Amino acid sequence: MSDISFVRTEMLPEQEPPASTVGAIGWARENLFSNWFNSLLTVISIYFIYMVLKGALPWMLSPTWNGTSLAHCREILTEAGRVTDHGVSGACWGVINERWQQLLFGFYPNGSEPGTTDLRWRPVLAFLLMGVALAPVLFADKVPSKLLYFSAAYPFIFPWLLWGGTIWGPLSAALGFVIGYFVYRFVSSAFSGLIGIILGVVCAVVWWLVLSSLFVGAMNSILPIGIEAVESRKFGGFMLSITIGVVAIACSLPLGIVLALGRQSDLMIVKFLCVGFIEFIRGVPLITLLFVASTLLNIFMPPGTNFDIILRVLIMVTLFAAAYMAEVIRGGLAALPKGQYEGADSLGLNYWQAQRLIIMPQALKISIPGIVSTFIGVFKDTVLVSIIGLLDPLGLSNAIRADANWNGIVWEIYGFIGLLFFIFCFSMSRYSMYLERKLQTGHR
Amino acid sequence: MSSITDPGKQQFRLSMLIYDTRYRSGTIQVIAMIGFMLLAAWLISNTAQNLAALGKPIDFGFFSEPASYDINQRLLDYTSRDSHLRAALVGLLNTLVVAVLGCITATILGVIIGVLRLSHNWLIARLMTIYVEMFRNVPVLLWIVFIMAILIETLPAPRAFKGVETGALVLTNRGFYIPEALFSRSLGDIHLLGESSLRFDVSLDFIAIIVVLVASLYASHVIKTRADRIQAATGDRPTTWYLRLGVVVVPMVLLLVALGFHLGMPELKGFNFKGGTHLRNSLIALWLALSLYTAAFIAEIVRAGIMAISHGQTEAAAALGLRPNRIMSLVVLPQALRVIIPPLISNYLNLTKNSSLAIAVGYMDITGTLGGITMNQTGRELECILLLMLVYLTISLSISAVMNWYNESVKLKER
Structure with missing residues (x-):
């Protein structure tokens, strides 16, 4: 029987993949034009991006950095030939150039008034030192742990640098x-x-x-x-936002842990008090709590007490943040398997030892995303203090817009404030992702 | 040999209140209770002393005094001669209006954006990511004032509409004008609660429409259950879509014709538009900003919910021969909803609470009336703020109660 089967004895030469499946074309075919609907979406989005850039880019690239008033900006733009049917078009960046320090520091003494010195190095130093103090907490594996002593001392250095006055106050x-x-x-x-x-x-x-x-x-x-002491009413701008945000965040975490433990506790009365507090705070908007800070808190205190508005706001924002923090941490506590609690009991640990060594490290790790998003929320909510008359960036923007030179400025200031908030909040959320990855011990 | 002594036989000693776990919890609770009572008593006595010193004891009598300020956007009839209570009521309704509108649009937008963020289209997914990050990382108050500024600065003034005169949707820098529903053969209104501050009018036309709608939806439901029964018994499903559509549409059309339904268009009279419904800038800005802001959060929730469903579910459904849209509606969505609903509830609550920022753009919600002008005019801070908190607490707790009940009903029934 003759062998009629065909057997190829040599390999076929390797061929290049079709041009339409590799490289930029292949990528575009797969990711942008995989079917008619996707192609439609792609075309629409490209058109949208084009329209946005066409509107925004020329407006943003406007040569008005040295403008001294809105009218001056318009003159510069007219000279530059940026005239359209609706008048001159282009941003007036002069306002940012002139006022950015005010937007950052508020009315903190800058030496412009006679008899005062430029004290703005103090908040700058305070926030730089905050970075140093936070480093051993945030990046525990990369900095020497001896820095933790500085972190412990920092809560007393921070208010002293900002408000000034005698050193004995924070020391005591x-x-x-x-x-x-x-x-x-x-x-x-x-x-x-x-x-x-x-x-x-x-x-x-x-x-x-x-x-x-x-x-x-x-x-x-x-x-x-x-x-030199600085009064609270000189505080403003992002310095005020960051101060309120940082203090509220730092104080609300321990308070939130206590509240969460109270809510999970077997002690009926403690639990009842904690639930009542948390649900009350979470049920009302922050603005009503700020109204309490601005009008009622003095009524609740012994007659004659009159303490600082920023301190009152700090108290209410801290309480507000603590209630949310408590719920986030409660979620972490609830997510722990019951075996962890029983394991801690069987080792003979008492309640606080079990919490400190077994429960909290795990529960806090689980709740990191929630904790960070609460942080971001609190930081964003600090703009609400403009409603009760504090000069945070938004409050200052109203003051700037009321200035005769800058009357009519809208987008530049809001854009600047929005951008700064975006940078802060976005970096916080990125940090939380980094922390999640770092603490991920591989139970997947 | 057991060395455990029987604790019951020991004499009770005072130190056991601290050392013995049986009594210690009691001790701690009593201490906590005493501490709480002391704190409360201290606060209350301080308040009483301060109020006595200020000469204004707690008194809600100011509610019946005339408010003497105007509220331009309102659902109830209100004049400045009405009482503060009436003003607060109008404000409360305004809060509810913007909260409900905002929740609806935020949900729709959020679901669309969340789904698109999972799209295979690289460009769309990136655009939606930018949207989400942009709105989530900037304070909502900034968005509210920003959108308010956009409305005021970029839209044309009413006099720019000279020559156009009317339209179904007129966007001016004084607000939006939309057509209003009018009935030429109206059934009239019922005036409830006479002339008191809580009086309100109920339109009989509106009631008639609701009754007819509910009845026809019920009829449609009956037809559907009958079709289901027939399908279950015989395997053939009778075609019912025209019946179900007709049962809903025909009575409604007949009713509207009988009532003489027509649209009242906004028309330019002088320097402003008359007729139609006027949605003021403040309402639009608040509504838009709250929806866009909350939609970014809802988008993330929806995305997380869909991603939480393992791919095996989709594959198994495809193996059963279901088409992609049926897979989505029958397999993925019902499971994703269980993940989505609890955080969605808390976002609705946040939106409702954020609506209190209306005060920044001058929309007269409950914060603007009761916590704003009423408080400043009467000087009754304690009463106003406590009532304001109570109102928000009631709204929040009722939303979460309703939503928790719903959540309970869609929860996985484990046995």
């Missing part, structure tokens, strides 16, 4: 914590942990409320060390 506030800690250490080793905590807190509160003012007065008369 810090001393309260030290006293509370040592009382706790001493009492808890002698008696019990619970008594230690209670006594420690009581001692610290007594120190702050009664003794610290005496201490500050005495030390101030002996050793008057201090820097």
Whole structure:
């Protein structure tokens, strides 16, 4: 029988892939024009992008950086031949050039008034030091852990740099914590942990409320060390937003953890109080809480108390953020398998040990995305203080637009403010993604 | 040998309140309760002292005094001679209007954007990502004032419409004008609650339309269940779409003809438009900004919800021979909804609470009336703000109650 099967003995030469499936054309075919609907969408989006760029780019590239008023900007634009049917077209960047420092620092002393010096290095230094203080927290694996001592001291340096005044104020506030800690250490080793905590807190509160003012007065008369004080009403711009945002974020995290633990606790009354607080705060808009800060908080305090508006706003924003934080952390606590709690119990850990060593590290890790988005939300919400009359960027923008020179300016200022907020919030969300990846221990 | 002693036989000692876990929780709770009571008592006594010093004890009598300010965008009839209570009521309705409108448009936009962000089209997916990041990372208050500025600065003034005179949708820098529904053979209104502050008119035409609509939808539902039954019994589904359509459309058309329904067009009279419904800039800006802002969040929720459904579900459905749109509606969406709904609820709540920012553009919602002008005119901060909080708390808790009930009904029934 003859062999009639055909067997190819040599390989066919390799062929180039068709030009339509590789390179730019292949990519475009696959990603932009895979079917008629996608092609339609692509064409529409290209047209849309073209229209936006055609409108926005010439407007943005306008040679008005040195304009001194809106009228001057228009003159520059007319000279440059940027005249259309609707009058001159082009942004008036002079307003940003003239006012960007105000948008950043508000009315913080800049040495322009006679008898004052430029103090703006203080907020700048405070925010730079904040970077240093946050580094060991944010990038724990890349910086020496000794920096944590600086982080612990930073909450007292920060207000001192911003508000100025005597150094003994922040020092005595810090001393309260030290006293509370040592009382706790001493009492808890002698008696019990619970008594230690209670006594420690009581001692610290007594120190702050009664003794610290005496201490500050005495030390101030002996050793008057201090820097020039700045009133709260001089605060403004992004400095104010960042201050409110950072303080609210820093204080709301521990408060939120306590509230979340309270809400998850078996103690009926504690749980009831925490649920009531969280649901109340989450049920009302922030603006009503700010109204409370601006009008009611003084009524709630002992007669004659009149404390600073920024401090009042800080308190309410912190409470607001804490309620949201508590819900985020509760989600993390609820997501932990019950076995973790039972495992901690079976090791003989008490409640706080279990929370500190087993539960919280995992729960916080799970809730990082939620925590960061709460942070971003709080930071964005700081613009609401413009409604109660504080001069945050938005409040300042109204003041700038009321200026005779800049009356009629709209897009430039809003665009600038929006851009800065975008940069802050976007970088925070990117950081949270980085942290998620870093803490991902590979249970997938 | 067990070395455990029986704790029950021990004498009760005072230190056991702290050391013994059986009593310790009680101790902590009592301390917490006492602390809370002390705090509350301290706040209340401070408040009482301060109010006494200011000479204005808590009194809600100001509600019946005339408000003497105007509210330009309103659903109820209101004049400046009406009471503060009436003004607050008008404001509350305005809050609800913008919240409901905003939730609807934000949901529609959010779903579209969320789906498009998952598109295989590279350009569209990037554009939608830019949209989401742009709106999520800039404060909503900034968007509200920004859109308000766009409306005022870019739209033409009413006098630019000389020669056009009328239109179905007129966009001017004073607001939008849309046609209004008019009935030439109207059934009239019922005036409820007489002349009190809570009075309101109910249009009988409106009630008639609602009744007919509900009845015809019910009839359509009956037809559908009958068709389902027949399909289940015989395997053949009778064609019902024309019946179901007719049952809804025909009675409605007949009713509208009988009532003499026609549209009242806005017309240019002098320097402004008359007739039609006038949606003011403040309402449009607030509505648009809240919708666009919340849509960015809803888009992310929708995207996460769809991505949470494992690809195997889609493949299994395709293996059963379902077409892509049936896969979406029968397999993917019902499962994705369970992931989507809880965060969606909280976004609706956020939108409702954010509507209080209306005060920045002068839309008279409850914050603008009760927490704004009324508070400033009467000087009753405590009463106004507490009531304002109570109103928002009630709205929030009712939305979350309704939505939780819905969530409960679509939840996976585990056995």
